[in-house]
Amino acid sequence: MSALVFIGGGGHGRACLEAARSTGLIVAGFIDRDSQADMQGTPWLGDDDWLSQATEGPRFLITVGQVKSAAVRMRLYGQLQALQLPLATLIASSAVVASLSRLGKGCAVLHHALINAGADVGVNCIINSGALIEHDAVIGAHSHVATGAIVNGGTRIGSRCLVGSRAVVLQGVTVADDVVIGAGAVVTADVNEAGTWVGVPARRVS
Numbered sequence: 001m002s003a004l005v006f007i008g009g010g011g012h013g014r015a016c017l018e019a020a021r022s023t024g025l026i027v028a029g030f031i032d033r034d035s036q037a038d039m040q041g042t043p044w045l046g047d048d049d050w051l052s053q054a055t056e057g058p059r060f061l062i063t064v065g066q067v068k069s070a071a072v073r074m075r076l077y078g079q080l081q082a083l084q085l086p087l088a089t090l091i092a093s094s095a096v097v098a099s100l101s102r103l104g105k106g107c108a109v110l111h112h113a114l115i116n117a118g119a120d121v122g123v124n125c126i127i128n129s130g131a132l133i134e135h136d137a138v139i140g141a142h143s144h145v146a147t148g149a150i151v152n153g154g155t156r157i158g159s160r161c162l163v164g165s166r167a168v169v170l171q172g173v174t175v176a177d178d179v180v181i182g183a184g185a186v187v188t189a190d191v192n193e194a195g196t197w198v199g200v201p202a203r204r205v206s
């Protein structure tokens with residue numbers, strides 16, 4: 001299996017590094033504007049411009065984190081697509097991804113996350129530590145289901161969304177594209193408009 005190159009040397013990058021090491025994957029280097037970013041001994045290769053001279057061999061994982069906006073991760077995804085560089089998918093050793101689920105290219109599934117049967121996760125998503133994606137749920141591309149969040153059965157989360165830490169989305173609910181669900185929110189009904197939703201039950205605040 002070819003080595004990985006990470007794009008992003010921040011906290012999420014280090015969490016992905018741990019996940020990669022847990023499965024025996026080799027991270028050959030990382031890309032970041034900051035050559036001094038602490039990636040625990042992983043070599044710094046250069047900044048985003050390095051991608052344009054990347055040779056065939058490694059697979060790439062976008063390891064920039066995402067909270068309120070998917071813009072940076074989407075830009076990097078577009079850059080990799082334009083350069084026809086292969087995307088990796090990372091699944092931590094303690095995560096469970098059901099054999100009857102689908103996981104898009106470029107996703108990172110971190111420790112103790114669960115993606116259950118029939119779930120469908122789009123490209124370039126983060127399924128963070130301890131997140132639960134229940135059976136038949138759909139997660140749109142470039143979304144982040146944060147630490148300990150629960151996306152229940154048959155739920156549909158749009159593209160470019162955040163489901164914040166410990167938020168719960170009730171079964172069968174549909175969430176539009178570009179929605180930020182705050183930490184701890186409980187989404188009890190469909191969310192049809194983009195914006196930020198918080199609280200129990202979740203209400204739009206911006």
Ligand SMILES: CC(=O)SCCNC(=O)CCNC(=O)[C@H](O)C(C)(C)COP(=O)(O)OP(=O)(O)OC[C@H]1O[C@@H](n2cnc3c(N)ncnc32)[C@H](O)[C@@H]1OP(=O)(O)O
Pocket residue numbers: 067068128146147163164165180181182183184185196197198199205
């Ligand atoms: C490994 C990792 O670290 S993964 C990290 C995952 N991160 C998260 O899950 C964090 C998710 N982010 C949040 O919950 C944020 O608070 C957001 C995105 C919902 C709102 O952030 P902002 O847009 O900056 O809003 P801001 O902080 O100004 O708050 C706006 C109002 O909503 C309230 N509010 C903010 N977040 C929440 C929340 N999670 N639940 C309830 N109320 C909230 C604020 O108290 C404030 O209320 P006020 O107007 O009465 O004072």
